[in-house]
Amino acid sequence: MDPHGGTGARRRVRRGASRQSGRPDQPGGRSDADREGVLRVHRESFRSSRRGGISPSSRRRHRDLEPRGSPRRVVGTLIDTSVLVAAERGHLNREAVFAAIADEDGGMAMAAITASELMHGVHRLRGAGQAAAERSCRTWLSLLPVLPFDLDVARVHATLTTHLRGAGTPIGAHDLIIAATAVHHGHAVATRDRRSLARIDGLEVEYW
Template sequence: MTWLLDTCVLSDFARGEAGTLRRLKASSPAEIAVSAITVMEVEYGLARAPVRAARVGPVMRALLGAISIVPFSAEDARAAAALRAALEGKGRPIGAYDLLIAGCALSRGMALVSSNTREFARVSGLRVENWRG
């Protein structure tokens, strides 16, 4: 696996965002994964918006069924804890779920695909790619 997709990438996919669709089509499913944290965020979003869920839920779940879902491991937790301490020490924390997803990417040596580049730019050593556009 090479790329860990952030939750916003799945939303872009469901909306048919051109750059995201192009990159996903050009990539092998074996190269792409999401964290179990992202699955929770997707499912939460769908549960909160039943009308939207009826429209985009099947598309998002089809993508999730085609790629790997990596569990949140003890190594991921340690990486996220160190990251949280470092960012809070600088007075530049990031959101809790973003912190967990970044920890997962860091511990596994994966690039994180996200359009939320401003938030993730604070994370030292994290490779971030934006597939929008």
Template sequence: MKYLLDTHLCIAIIKRKPAAALNRILQHAADDLGVSSLTVGELRHGAERSAYPQQNHAALDAFLAPLVVAHFDSAAAARYGALRAELERETLPLGPLETIIAAHALSLGATLATSKAGELAGIPGLEIENWSET
């Protein structure tokens, strides 16, 4: 897996907005693309809370089918603990879930594909690509 897709980007691709995000995913082989098991949980939560949960779970299943699902393992957990402490020392504001997904990408050696690159720019060693831009 070369790219770990974050939650924001997955939602953009599923909704097909912006079109640039959908175009970027189509440029890559499915085995180069993955999502964190934690991202899957967030997406399931969103589908469950929606006005049309059955329809949204079906759309999510179709989206996830060709992707690699990377399980959050002990290496990712260790990377998260170190990264969160580092960000707190440097007072870089980043939400816990964003920090976890960034740590997961770092532990996998994957580039984090996102639609919100600005929030993640201060994370040392993290390769980021904004797929919502053309």
């Protein structure tokens, strides 16, 4: 299977990639200048202290799913919702995740569906809980560029869907969108899910 569906060269996430801010009544992203300021603070605050952090040695990569043809060059990491939720709930060191994002210097991003899941979590809550969730949502959106589900990603998504259903190993709709986004852009996926994403041929998975 060619997971890229003939879509051409993969695009790398670059620091300062543009992203529209959300509407005033919804969680949204900051400007590029604001995001750079936040990243600079996290670099200065956390780079010198990585105890309990996320380092390459502590990331367990799923390497038994190798792409066919020429070796696949991973150029970035797509952060799954499960990682962000785990950081907010204390199952992961939140500051270490900030540090990992800062150290990658623009190489980490989230899929548009992940942004939707974060904002959905905000809208489900009420009162103080909603306010806290909205602050967290805005923080993640300010740090991580959001990669859209565009036509190129849709082509990969269709190819992956056909392959997985044909093999009798379908995965959840949102996970499939994240996988298609990662495959198209040449990204690994950082996740806490040990089942679904491991089924994608050619996708490198990092378990955080």
